[in-house]
Amino acid sequence: MDQIIVTGNGELSGEIPIAGAKNACLALMPATLLSEEPLTLTNAPRLSDIQTMTQLLQSLGAEVTSLQGGQVLAMSSHDLTNHVAEYDIVRKMRASNLVLGPMLARLGHAVVSLPGGCAIGARPMDLHIRGLEALGAEIELRDGYLHAKAPQGLRGATVEFSFASVGATENVLMAATLARGTTVLKNAAREPEIVDLATCLRKMGAQIEGEGTSEITIEGVDRLSGATHPVVADRIELGTYMLAPAIAGGEVECLGGRLDLVGAFVEKLDAAGIDVEETERGLKVARRNGRIRAVDVTTEPFPGFPTDLQAQMMALLCTAEGTSVLEEKIFENRFMHAPELMRMGARIDVHGGTATVTGVEQLRGAPVMATDLRASVSLILAGLAAEGETVLSRVYHLDRGYEHLVRKLEGVGAKIERIKDQ
Ligand code: UD1
Numbered sequence: 001m002d003q004i005i006v007t008g009n010g011e012l013s014g015e016i017p018i019a020g021a022k023n024a025c026l027a028l029m030p031a032t033l034l035s036e037e038p039l040t041l042t043n044a045p046r047l048s049d050i051q052t053m054t055q056l057l058q059s060l061g062a063e064v065t066s067l068q069g070g071q072v073l074a075m076s077s078h079d080l081t082n083h084v085a086e087y088d089i090v091r092k093m094r095a096s097n098l099v100l101g102p103m104l105a106r107l108g109h110a111v112v113s114l115p116g117g118c119a120i121g122a123r124p125m126d127l128h129i130r131g132l133e134a135l136g137a138e139i140e141l142r143d144g145y146l147h148a149k150a151p152q153g154l155r156g157a158t159v160e161f162s163f164a165s166v167g168a169t170e171n172v173l174m175a176a177t178l179a180r181g182t183t184v185l186k187n188a189a190r191e192p193e194i195v196d197l198a199t200c201l202r203k204m205g206a207q208i209e210g211e212g213t214s215e216i217t218i219e220g221v222d223r224l225s226g227a228t229h230p231v232v233a234d235r236i237e238l239g240t241y242m243l244a245p246a247i248a249g250g251e252v253e254c255l256g257g258r259l260d261l262v263g264a265f266v267e268k269l270d271a272a273g274i275d276v277e278e279t280e281r282g283l284k285v286a287r288r289n290g291r292i293r294a295v296d297v298t299t300e301p302f303p304g305f306p307t308d309l310q311a312q313m314m315a316l317l318c319t320a321e322g323t324s325v326l327e328e329k330i331f332e333n334r335f336m337h338a339p340e341l342m343r344m345g346a347r348i349d350v351h352g353g354t355a356t357v358t359g360v361e362q363l364r365g366a367p368v369m370a371t372d373l374r375a376s377v378s379l380i381l382a383g384l385a386a387e388g389e390t391v392l393s394r395v396y397h398l399d400r401g402y403e404h405l406v407r408k409l410e411g412v413g414a415k416i417e418r419i420k421d422q
Contacts, residue, residue: 001421004392004406006383008365009415011250016241016408018256018282019045020231022401024193025073026095027170028200028231029053032062032075033102034178035204037226039075044231046070046403048396049093056089056096060103080107087113087144093400094123097167100148101128101175104137109149114141123331127165131172134159135179156181156220164189164214164301170197176218177206185216191302192261196232203227235261237402239309240377242285244409246274247316248384249287252412257283264305268313271295272320294322294359299330311337311378318346319385320359328353337375340368344382344390365390373401380405384414 020043030053032039044050046069054064054073061081065074083103090096090113103110114125129139129146135154140147156179159172169189174197176183188194190212198211204227207219238257245252246269259266259278266276269285272295277284294317299307307330317324318341328334335355338348343366347358365388370376376397383390395418398405409416 001393002395003419004380004395004398005417005419006365006380006390006392007388007415008248008384008386009413010248012245012248012252012384012412012414013250014412015253015255016244016412018233018238018241018254019043019403021045021193021196021234021236022047022049023095023166023236024196025050025231026053027098027193027197028229029057029073029075030098030102031174031197031201031204032057032077033060033080033099033106034174035224035226036078037076039204039226040228041073041075042071042228042230044071044073045234047401048399049095049401052089052093053095056085056099059086059089060099083107083110085110085112090115095167097125097128098170098174100146101132101171101173104132104148104150105154105175105178108151108153111148112146114144114146127161127163127168128171131159131161131168132175135172135175135183154179156183156218158184158186160186161188163187166191166193169194169216173197173208173216173218174201176220177201177208177224179220181220183218183220185218186214188214188216189301190214192232192235200227200229203229233258233261236306236308236374238262238283239265239306240312240381240402241408242269242276242283243312243316243381244384244412244414245285246272246287246292247319247381248414250413251284251286253279253282253284255282259283264303265309268295268297268305272316292316292320292359294320294324296325298327301330307331307334308374310334311374312381314338314348314355314357315341315378315382317357318348318359318363318382319361320357322359324357324359326355326357328355336371337378340371340375340379341382343368344386346382362387364388367391367393370394370397373397377402377405380409380416384409
């Protein structure tokens, strides 16, 4: 398996282009299943998770063609030949469950494997199921698969989520576009990826209001048409690269970055002693003189601090002056990066969902292992600030969410290389 070697190399400077959002793209792609006409996504990120979704859609009979080196995805679901999302694909990526709502709405039936556990927690699907049942679906669990049908077709209803789940909001939103009558989603997730999905669905002819707030209203239509839609910028990739000059020093401009995507995160950066400035091309990030200051962070649904930036923020706080408390409120078991950071000299105490980080003056390079996508990149960030070499194994996690990571960091002066497995 490939490895990445990072050697702390002082300050960074230059520009990093931010790609389209993985999580937006993974929700936008299944929207093709709702229409017989073509859906084209531009600004798509080139990631292995996108290939997994491509395979899944193709297994259902959709045509998915990757153009311009993967930045454009031309999709057509004119004829769907299969309604079973197999375990072999779904187990690789939880977001595969986003085909359930669209298939059910378009075909009246769908069989989707349960994703199973993943490294960052149990992640059940009860909210997706209850939401679709409220629209008239009948769903049964047999042999590890959800068997869903809507014999009378889906009909609009009021769905109140007990938690503002991103995936459940996306699944039920897509299903409701073709349901008869009005659907109201209460306590809906407000993430920018939901806004992007609703914007695309509206281009396809869906009638949606209120996305970006906790109440979304959908008026069902008989059919959706085709559309072309650019994927919104990836706020997690953005936040990750904003942390590179924060931890290593220097100044980096993240091209395509937008403050409204990372508000709560920028507030914490400011408190830690990092300057962020909006420019015509994106966000410019610079570290003020002196040591990083400790800050407390609690992860929350958007617009709160994102759980997907918690590991990376912890890497920064490992070098801060003072003690920071990080509380993880979205996923259980999302501190697997802590023991790896400790191998690099960090001082971290984890108790349940709380990690207490006491900053050290200098991290030291070490062999470390990635356990999930965001954990892996936090180790790369720590490596940028560490003395000596950090060797990261299980790099495939990074390929799920960061396109051209080595090239992007090299471009701002980092000493980083990928060693191919022989
Ligand atoms: C999405 C993102 C992921 C991010 C997460 C939270 C994608 C592809 N992935 O994941 O990167 O970390 O949002 O911002 O967009 N839950 C239930 N029952 C359900 C669904 C969820 O209990 O039916 C729980 C989960 O176990 C978890 C919490 O709700 O504890 C948040 O999950 P959710 O918002 O659904 O995240 P995902 O859509 O899976």
